[in-house]
Amino acid sequence: MAQIKLDGTSKVFGDITVIPPLDLEIGKGEFVVFVGPSGSGKSTLLRLIAGLEQVSGGRIYIEGRDITTTPCGDRGLAMVFQSYALYPHMTVRQNMAFPLEMAGEAKASINRSIEETAHVLDITRFLDRRPAQLSGGQRQRVAIGRAIVRNPTAFLFDEPLSNLDAALRSSTRLEIMKLHQQLGATMIYVTHDQVEAMTMADRIVVLNHGKIEQVGTPQELYERPANLFVAEFIGAPRMNRIEGEAAAALGAGTIGVRPEHIRIVQESGLWQATVEVIENLGAESHVHTRSDVAGPLVVRMSGSPGVKIGDRIGLSPADGFVHRFDRHGMALR
Amino acid sequence: MRTIPQQREGRLLLVPLVTFLLVFLSFPALVDIVYALSDVTFQTMRAPELVGLRNFGTVLADPEFWSACWFSLRFGGLTAFIECALGLALAIFLSPIVCRYGWTIAILMLPMMVAPSMVGLMYRLVLHEFAGPLPYYLTLWSGTSPAFLDAGHAFWTLVVVEVLQWTPFAFLLFHVAYISISSEIREAAAMDKAGAWRILWRIELPMMKATIAIALGIRFIDGFRVFDNVFTLTGAGAGGSTTSLSIYIYQSFFKGGQIGQAVAASALLFFTSLIVLYAGGMLKSYRERRRVAA
Ligand SMILES: Nc1ncnc2c1ncn2[C@@H]1O[C@H](COP(=O)(O)OP(=O)(O)O)[C@@H](O)[C@H]1O
Ligand SMILES: [Mg+2]
Numbered sequence: 316m317a318q319i320k321l322d323g324t325s326k327v328f329g330d331i332t333v334i335p336p337l338d339l340e341i342g343k344g345e346f347v348v349f350v351g352p353s354g355s356g357k358s359t360l361l362r363l364i365a366g367l368e369q370v371s372g373g374r375i376y377i378e379g380r381d382i383t384t385t386p387c388g389d390r391g392l393a394m395v396f397q398s399y400a401l402y403p404h405m406t407v408r409q410n411m412a413f414p415l416e417m418a419g420e421a422k423a424s425i426n427r428s429i430e431e432t433a434h435v436l437d438i439t440r441f442l443d444r445r446p447a448q449l450s451g452g453q454r455q456r457v458a459i460g461r462a463i464v465r466n467p468t469a470f471l472f473d474e475p476l477s478n479l480d481a482a483l484r485s486s487t488r489l490e491i492m493k494l495h496q497q498l499g500a501t502m503i504y505v506t507h508d509q510v511e512a513m514t515m516a517d518r519i520v521v522l523n524h525g526k527i528e529q530v531g532t533p534q535e536l537y538e539r540p541a542n543l544f545v546a547e548f549i550g551a552p553r554m555n556r557i558e559g560e561a562a563a564a565l566g567a568g569t570i571g572v573r574p575e576h577i578r579i580v581q582e583s584g585l586w587q588a589t590v591e592v593i594e595n596l597g598a599e600s601h602v603h604t605r606s607d608v609a610g611p612l613v614v615r616m617s618g619s620p621g622v623k624i625g626d627r628i629g630l631s632p633a634d635g636f637v638h639r640f641d642r643h644g645m646a647l648r
Numbered sequence: 649m650r651t652i653p654q655q656r657e658g659r660l661l662l663v664p665l666v667t668f669l670l671v672f673l674s675f676p677a678l679v680d681i682v683y684a685l686s687d688v689t690f691q692t693m694r695a696p697e698l699v700g701l702r703n704f705g706t707v708l709a710d711p712e713f714w715s716a717c718w719f720s721l722r723f724g725g726l727t728a729f730i731e732c733a734l735g736l737a738l739a740i741f742l743s744p745i746v747c748r749y750g751w752t753i754a755i756l757m758l759p760m761m762v763a764p765s766m767v768g769l770m771y772r773l774v775l776h777e778f779a780g781p782l783p784y785y786l787t788l789w790s791g792t793s794p795a796f797l798d799a800g801h802a803f804w805t806l807v808v809v810e811v812l813q814w815t816p817f818a819f820l821l822f823h824v825a826y827i828s829i830s831s832e833i834r835e836a837a838a839m840d841k842a843g844a845w846r847i848l849w850r851i852e853l854p855m856m857k858a859t860i861a862i863a864l865g866i867r868f869i870d871g872f873r874v875f876d877n878v879f880t881l882t883g884a885g886a887g888g889s890t891t892s893l894s895i896y897i898y899q900s901f902f903k904g905g906q907i908g909q910a911v912a913a914s915a916l917l918f919f920t921s922l923i924v925l926y927a928g929g930m931l932k933s934y935r936e937r938r939r940v941a942a
Contacts, residue, residue, distance in 0.1 A: 367835050388841035400836035404854045413850070414840035465840075 318343040318501050319364065319469060323373030326359055326525075333359050334525040336373055341469075341503065346495050349505045350512035350548070351522035357505040358473055360522065364503065365471050366390050377468060388417070393462035394471040397478065399454045401446040407433075407457050408442045414465045432464045435497075452483045459494070469501035476511065488515060509549050513537070521545050543644035546571045552601055552613050554638070561586065561609045567639035567647055574601065574615035576636035579622060584629025588612060590622050606630065683911040690905055703912035712888060713913060716896035723803070723892060724872030727810045731867050732860065734811065735818025739826050740848070746823060757820065759813045768880030771809050772797075799886035806878055806890060810871060818863045825859035826852065893917060 317340035326334040333356045341347050349357040362368040364375060366387030374383045382390050402410050408429055415425040433439045436456045446454055455475065462470055476484045492515055495502055506512055512519050513533045521528040521536065521544070529541040540546035546554050554571040562570045579602070588606035602614040602622060612630060622628055639647040684703055686696030707713050746752050774780050775796040786793035796805045829852060837847045875894035882890045884899065891899070893913070901910035
């Protein structure tokens with residue numbers, strides 16, 4: 316049974332429809348990621364579920380209970396904010412105790428919960444510090460700790476890693492995934508970073524202008540994007556997009572081929588191209604080429620490329636990895 | 649290049665500040681110290697006759713000095729407290745309106761734009777026993793009107809006048825502190841099941857603590873040394889009932905011509921505030937040390 320269910324939920328700010336009515340079901344224990352470009356309504360959707368915004372239409376259910384008008388504190392959800400939103404005048408311990416005190420728990424059980432959670436997150440050393448005395452990564456842990464102590468029905472994360480540096484971001488990402496396995500709790504995670512979405516999610520919800528473009532596992536989204544938007548949003552470097560004659564030859568308005576699915580073949584090959592730029596990352600290289608009929612094409616290959624800038628080469632898409640889209644950008648199957 | 653040893657460099661950098669202090673403070677301070685220790689009138693200002701601590705003794709033995717101190721203390725404390733309480737309430741309850749319509753701030757700020765002496769004069773007219781409109785209408789409607797400026801009521805009249813003029817100042821400080829609390833903090837507290845009152849008491853007020861302390865301090869100092877609006881509204885007041893410390897010093901200086909005593913009184917005021925400030929600083933650092941140790 317779905318644990319969180321949106322039924323025709325919509326949100327209008329003034330006369331701007333930020334979220335047109337949408338349906339979505341999130342299962343118990345699932346890790347769902349809302350991903351989309353900035354301004355696509357990810358935060359708004361999350362805040363509707365949290366109860367920080369009132370819906371303009373439709374209903375929201377948690378465990379079968381209609382909570383559309385329930386105040387945010389009574390929905391049993393915990394949220395980790397982008398800015399962490401720790402209470403600056405309280406110590407870490409007091410920060411974590413706050414939700415439990417508000418819930419009217421006894422002093423002894425509050426202390427026990429805090430000790431346990433602090434142990435899990437390895438923040439016992441910081442318990443008596445103020446947030447200002449912690450680094451960004453430590454604050455992040457405390458914010459997660461404050462969410463965990465309450466033992467909520469589901470966790471909501473709004474771009475929790477965007478204030479961390481790259482190294483910390485990937486390690487915290489792993490920790491959140493471990494935490495998800497450990498707790499087995501439902502998590503909804505908002506990000507604009509498709510790498511985060513692909514690596515963390517059980518299921519990804521791709522949003523664009525408040526509309527759900529596709530819902531599916533990372534693999535499904537990668538292999539069978541429902542439309543051009545999803546095809547181009549998921550995967551890096553971006554999928555090559557080819558229009559015109561070359562596409563018409565395959566009976567499509569547009570075709571898309573991922574850079575890792577194009578091979579360099581000397582002379583022969585479907586498309587003739589000139590090498591323009593080479594990015595060598597060590598383990599792999601991205602060869603940027605310009606093709607005569609297909610326009611700019613990026614080729615991703617493992618190891619170092621066997622070509623030089625200015626070389627004339629032939630390019631061939633791998634069989635079965637050409638995505639075809641109609642004139643409206645919908646996938647042709 | 650020759651390098652200057654660090655200690656000497658530090659002293660070198662202090663030179664402008666010290667020069668400034670010497671030029672602007674040392675002359676008046678020296679004169680003050682000399683006068684406070686001398687028997688001096690307007691006639692003998694250029695030839696003060698040193699008499700030791702006699703002026704201090706006279707001032708400390710003067711019951712009027714003590715009643716002026718008491719007036720200033722009561723006035724400063726009371727007005728600071730009321731202004732901050734009102735300002736805080738306004739800042740919190742009006743914040744949705746003020747955030748939405750920025751121009752309302754200008755209206756709320758209006759009383760602060762008027763010179764305090766003008767405010768005193770204005771209320772002197774408005775509250776005048778025979779000419780003032782307020783006593784007139786009060787008598788018209790209820791048959792009687794309190795004598796706002798007599799010995800029994802003058803203190804409270806002054807408190808109301810001061811509060812009306814300076815609450816906007818406290819409001820402005822609190823408004824800025826209140827809106828600078830990030831909305832995510834409030835939302836986090838709401839998600840943590842805290843209601844509006846608990847958010848106010850547990851989150852917002854503690855986060856505004858420093859601003860509240862500063863506003864109380866500034867308003868207390870301003871109320872304690874009050875002069876101009878009291879001077880224009882009631883002067884020393886009937887039977888000296890509104891003699892603030894500043895008015896006491898002014899009177900002994902210009903009216904009594906007892907310059908030595910007046911300066912001694914102001915020196916006492918200076919040392920007292922120095923001690924209070926120092927004690928406050930000690931208390932703060934003590935509490936900090938205790939917190940770090942804990
Ligand atoms: N309180 C608000 N009032 C008006 N418009 C808003 C408000 N909050 C968000 N929006 C608009 O809704 C759209 C989606 O915002 P948001 O959900 O924050 O996007 P995302 O989190 O995907 O970047 C944006 O165009 C934004 O301008
Ligand atoms: Mg957002």
